[in-house]
Amino acid sequence: MAVDIDLHCQDLVRRFGSHTAVNQVSLEIPAGSFFSILGPSGCGKTTLLRLLAGFDRPDSGDIMIRGQRMNDVAPNHRPVNMVFQHLALFPTMSVGDNIAYGLKRRKVPTAERQRRIAEVLEQVGLAGMETRLPQQLSGGQRQRVALARCLVLKPTLLLLDEPLGALDLKLRDQMKVELKNLQKAFGTTFVYITHDQSEALVMSDRVAVMRDGRFDQVASPEALYREPATPFVASFVGDNNRLGGKLLARDGELAQVALADGRSVSGRLADSGHHPTPKIGDRAELFIRPESLVLGAAEPGHCTLTARVRATLFDGANSRVEVEAAGERCYVRLPQDGSVPAPQEGSSVTLAWEPQLARVFAAEAS
Known part of the structure; x- marks a missing residue:
């Protein structure tokens, strides 16, 4: 049976002077999957995410989303949204207005906008909190608002750049489970960047372990743990x-x-x-x-x-x-x-x- 592919990258290269940050990276991510890119600081994972988001362009190679070449497509015209580590919620806007921001920019009619906001708040467990400000929410609730603001736009890909990094340990453990459940509930393809092996192993369908701009291994969490392909994967994962x-x-x-x-x-x-x-x-x-x-x-x-x-x-x-x-x-x-x-x-x-x-x-x- 044919598998729908949401993201296909072929031989991506991105250089900064003499430094090659992304070096001949190729990958395929099936629709509706949770895919993590795991690696130490400086390995190239954030540069790769910026290429996917359109904030940067590859020196060579191709980025295909749902079969459409994205290399020269501006970020706001890609079927992609992004959750940052520090969430970037508007502090003076209510929860509802934060979520509505992207819908307003797309000129979604008011009635449809309100329906979609209510629907996404219900899905992320924040129903009835439309009028609250971000500072009136817990860290986990703010995290869900940031997710809802992206998911309400129904992107093909949701890119997440170490979004749990600012949370305390207990809340991080809780959010790992919530993120995994939300991804399954929405069916949106998640591409998750992290240096935390526990996050990658717990949440992902597949994980790419990245080092020096390349993928050392792409496999299921269990395969990475039990059948590491290189000494680096063996030492870095678990x-x-x-x-x-x-x-x-x-x-x-x-x-x-x-x-x-x-x-x-x-x-x-x-x-x-x-x-x-x-x-x-x-x-x-x-x-x-x-x-x-x-x-x-x-x-x-x-x-x-x-x-x-x-x-x-x-x-x-x-x-x-x-x-x-x-x-x-x-x-x-x-x-x-x-x-x-x-x-x-x-x-x-x-x-x-x-x-x-x-x-x-x-x-x-x-």
Whole structure:
């Protein structure tokens, strides 16, 4: 069955002098999906969003929205709206007037305008608040007004530039759920920019991990977490432990890495086509998630490594033990049921893991 594509970008490039901020980026976003672009500061994600919005133009490549080329189309003529980090609500206008602003500029008749405002306020859970000013609302309510102001215009794409960045932690967690639910309710395609991996993993249908102007990997949140395509994705998405050394041997998809202290560990060789596969003797890196490590006796076939306990970090359900293994700082998640007591600082412990749960990559050039 054919899939409707709301956004198609082909080989987008944007340079600023000698710096290439967006470097040969291509992507397709199906209609009605929640797509996030995740990356550290300076990776090019905001520049890419500005290209999509029309605030900037690519040096080369094409932007297609619903099959129409947008490269030379002005921002106000694109079927796109944008929610900024600081929301940009008009402080002296009521909620209703803030939402009506775009409709008035489009000369929507008064009766239709009022109907659409009432409808969108109902959908975002703010019915009856038309006359309130922004400063009379909570942070989450102001966030929903900013969304309603865009969604009332029925854009093909809604671009969101780190809109939760100014909220406190609890409200951010609440808004992640609300944004995901609102996107599904409206069916509008969301393109969401963030440096926060939790936001991207919780809300998105697909995520592009961006670095140095390029996409390292585009995949579902689960695939990014469980099957990272590059060492950068493995280290950037979720918590991960890294052990460096040289590739000692391989048996099918399993690889053995000799660590700097002479010991060896095993994991599954990454062979995604996104990153070079190491050869015997090459520098290699093994990544293993904290929750995949077990303290104590190993099951048959598991890999083991002796480590020294540095500290126990109590964080409720996310409590961890910090250890030093082969000169690297690593973390082990403690079971929530208390079945494994926290080891004493300075003691020696055994780390065990199933080799299939670890990923081995060719080491990236430093």
